[in-house]
Amino acid sequence: MSYMGIPRGRRKALSQVRLVTDGTGVTTRYRDGVSEGVVTYSTAGYTELVSVAQNTQNVNQVEIFDSTGNTALLGSGAAASEVVLIHVTPGGNGIIGLRIDAGTRLAIKPLTTPANNTECVINFYD
Numbered sequence: 080m081s082y083m084g085i086p087r088g089r090r091k092a093l094s095q096v097r098l099v100t101d102g103t104g105v106t107t108r109y110r111d112g113v114s115e116g117v118v119t120y121s122t123a124g125y126t127e128l129v130s131v132a133q134n135t136q137n138v139n140q141v142e143i144f145d146s147t148g149n150t151a152l153l154g155s156g157a158a159a160s161e162v163v164l165i166h167v168t169p170g171g172n173g174i175i176g177l178r179i180d181a182g183t184r185l186a187i188k189p190l191t192t193p194a195n196n197t198e199c200v201i202n203f204y205d
Contacts, residue, residue, distance in 0.1 A: 093203035125186035138179040147193035
């Protein structure tokens with residue numbers, strides 16, 4: 080968003096999501112630093128980042144850090160029907176302009192199995 084062409088400061092639109100894979104290959108999802116438990120983060124399918132109920136505000140920017148060393152797909156839509164929004168590159172994409180409407184489910188899927196002791200952190204801004 081901008082006012083007279085001047086970018087606004089970044090303000091968090093949704094909770095930060097972290098996927099942390101430990102030394103034994105177990106991935107835990109954290110939302111704003113609070114564990115939501117073990118999730119399947121593999122090439123088998125998409126891992127939900129934000130549910131329809133959690134997405135209460137429009138998003139205009141996404142910031143991604145990824146230490147897995149692999150490319151992943153960030154998608155939106157119903158489970159098993161996700162549409163790819165962007166490719167998450169190794170190291171992350173930094174801050175990118177990406178419009179995501181409120182009420183949209185977001186999920187991520189790695190193209191290869193993530194290594195141990197890695198994480199993927201995603202921030203959502205208005």
